[in-house]
Amino acid sequence: MDFFSDIGALLAQYWETYLRGMGNTLLLAVVATLIGCVIGLVCGILNTIPCSKNDPPVKRFFLGLIRAIIRIYVEVFRGTPMVLQAVFIYYGLPYITNNAFRFESVWAAAILVVSINTGAYMAESVRGGIISIDPGQTEGAKSIGMNHFQTMTSVILPQAIRNIMPQIGNNFIINIKDTSVMFIITFTEFFAVHRNIVALNYKYFPSATIEMVGYLAVTLTASALLRWVEKRMDGKSSYELVQTDNLTMAAGTYSHPDRGTPFDERSTEFGGKEGK
Amino acid sequence: MSDAILEVRHLSKSFGSNEVLRDIDFDVRPGDVTSIIGASGSGKSTLLRCINLLETPTSGDVLFHGESVITGGVNPNKYRAKVGMVFQSFNLFDNMDVLKNCMVGQMKVLKRSAAEAEANAMKYLERVGMAPYIKAKPRQISGGMKQRVAIARALAMDPEILLFDEPTSALDPEMVGEVLAVMRSLAADGMTMLVVTHEMAFARDVSANVVFMKDGVIWEQGSPDRLFREPETQEARDFLARFMER
Ligand SMILES: Nc1ncnc2c1ncn2[C@@H]1O[C@H](COP(=O)(O)OP(=O)(O)O)[C@@H](O)[C@H]1O
Numbered sequence: 001m002d003f004f005s006d007i008g009a010l011l012a013q014y015w016e017t018y019l020r021g022m023g024n025t026l027l028l029a030v031v032a033t034l035i036g037c038v039i040g041l042v043c044g045i046l047n048t049i050p051c052s053k054n055d056p057p058v059k060r061f062f063l064g065l066i067r068a069i070i071r072i073y074v075e076v077f078r079g080t081p082m083v084l085q086a087v088f089i090y091y092g093l094p095y096i097t098n099n100a101f102r103f104e105s106v107w108a109a110a111i112l113v114v115s116i117n118t119g120a121y122m123a124e125s126v127r128g129g130i131i132s133i134d135p136g137q138t139e140g141a142k143s144i145g146m147n148h149f150q151t152m153t154s155v156i157l158p159q160a161i162r163n164i165m166p167q168i169g170n171n172f173i174i175n176i177k178d179t180s181v182m183f184i185i186t187f188t189e190f191f192a193v194h195r196n197i198v199a200l201n202y203k204y205f206p207s208a209t210i211e212m213v214g215y216l217a218v219t220l221t222a223s224a225l226l227r228w229v230e231k232r233m234d235g236k237s238s239y240e241l242v243q244t245d246n247l248t249m250a251a252g253t254y255s256h257p258d259r260g261t262p263f264d265e266r267s268t269e270f271g272g273k274e275g276k
Numbered sequence: 277m278s279d280a281i282l283e284v285r286h287l288s289k290s291f292g293s294n295e296v297l298r299d300i301d302f303d304v305r306p307g308d309v310t311s312i313i314g315a316s317g318s319g320k321s322t323l324l325r326c327i328n329l330l331e332t333p334t335s336g337d338v339l340f341h342g343e344s345v346i347t348g349g350v351n352p353n354k355y356r357a358k359v360g361m362v363f364q365s366f367n368l369f370d371n372m373d374v375l376k377n378c379m380v381g382q383m384k385v386l387k388r389s390a391a392e393a394e395a396n397a398m399k400y401l402e403r404v405g406m407a408p409y410i411k412a413k414p415r416q417i418s419g420g421m422k423q424r425v426a427i428a429r430a431l432a433m434d435p436e437i438l439l440f441d442e443p444t445s446a447l448d449p450e451m452v453g454e455v456l457a458v459m460r461s462l463a464a465d466g467m468t469m470l471v472v473t474h475e476m477a478f479a480r481d482v483s484a485n486v487v488f489m490k491d492g493v494i495w496e497q498g499s500p501d502r503l504f505r506e507p508e509t510q511e512a513r514d515f516l517a518r519f520m521e522r
């Protein structure tokens with residue numbers, strides 16, 4: 001059949017080009033997702049700094065200002081298409097600033113656009129991840145003298161990040177696909193390769209099939225990888241007993257003090273359990 | 277009176293217009309167990325939380341070794357490291373195993389080395405009978421075990437006083453005993469403790485002083501013998517009578 005032989009011919013001739021495109025797509029998605037997560041973390045952390053009525057007005061003013069800026073950032077970048085953001089940043093900035101501000105490398109522009117986009121999505125996820133951790137743990141940390149920073153880095157964030165792993169994975173997979181709009185700023189990722197190739201030979205559908213299979217193969221691999229990472233973060237589902245000697249083993253087992261002794265917790269005299 | 281380790285002076289706390297604590301005044305002496313009893317909603321938790329500065333009192337003072345922890349320029353984190361707290365809901369760190377739970381504060385706050393922190397943590401985990409479980413995560417152990425780990429975590433900071441907020445109220449009945457046994461042994465060793473509890477037998481046996489609260493006010497305090505047998509106020513009589521009916 002023509003269709004399969006066309007695919008075979010395309011692959012024979014352009015396999016390296018396709019592969020390089022996919023390499024660029026993956027690299028961009030990985031780097032931008034990582035940077036986006038860092039942006040999201042910073043925003044989420046800033047957004048959850050505790051602020052009470054007793055705090056000095058200066059602190060409250062700055063926290064309010066920071067929250068307002070983050071809010072605007074999130075709404076603007078979540079609420080507009082990434083293609084347009086790319087156009088604004090890559091073509092618009094030099095135009096507005098009379099070339100004072102322009103990107104020498106299309107890579108830098110692409111990473112910037114995808115990163116701040118991902119950051120806008122992650123900011124809310126991180127905030128949700130942080131506030132979903134039982135405040136009791138924060139109090140536990142405070143009660144042994146840990147400060148806000150120590151509490152965040154040792155207790156809250158490790159759990160928040162574990163909880164938002166599915167969202168990080170989602171963003172990564174979305175980034176693998178949505179970086180395809182970066183052809184608009186001449187970034188040669190996997191989809192741009194397809195556009196270039198079909199412009200030469202008009203084999204649209206066979207090439208599109210290669211693209212579909214390529215994207216699916218990569219996103220399926222990414223899902224599997226992410227699930228594996230999540231499992232590893234959860235640790236073992238069972239634990240080993242550390243046996244030292246019989247004495248410490250026995251120390252864990254407690255039996256009620258004998259009835260009638262002053263230590264009898266089951267005594268009914270003062271509302272012990274049996275009286276209830 | 278200045279041999280007290282902790283002095284609560286005319287302490288009041290309001291949440292908005294809701295006055296939860298009014299003019300609370302009592303002392304805790306080194307080596308003593310002080311129990312706070314009273315119906316739920318009477319402000320016992322809020323009092324403990326004011327003492328270790330998880331809440332800011334509206335007025336009044338808390339003196340630690342005679343020095344105000346509210347106006348005295350005391351660093352709250354340093355102070356809290358010396359005043360351990362055991363919560364009703366354990367509040368262990370879910371991302372760490374039992375051993376790490378007892379080490380992290382020592383390393384981050386007291387700047388102890390990992391080896392030193394581990395040795396000290398093991399000492400107290402053995403003491404509460406949790407040494408075999410050091411590799412378990414909090415979600416893998418029972419409530420009674422969690423509470424014993426929480427006690428070890430507080431002890432590992434080598435605090436000068438331990439605050440307990442209803443440490444056995446969230447436990448299944450069969451686990452209450454193991455936690456009370458640990459607390460009894462701490463009391464016997466001369467640990468200074470301030471304990472909010474509904475375990476009247478425990479309060480009676482180990483306390484030097486029992487404080488009865490109702491509606492944010494201390495109605496009476498005194499030796500357990502006196503307070504349990506001959507309560508002076510009608511409020512305390514009613515509370516104890518109702519408690520024993522159940
Ligand atoms: N953070 C808070 N904000 C508003 N009201 C509170 C807060 N914490 C406690 N209260 C109120 O204070 C009163 C005493 O609560 P609490 O100290 O928990 O009592 P207890 O521990 O004796 O049961 C209750 O009426 C409760 O609703």
Ligand SMILES: [Mg+2]
Nearest residue numbers: 320321322442
């Ligand atoms: Mg309470």
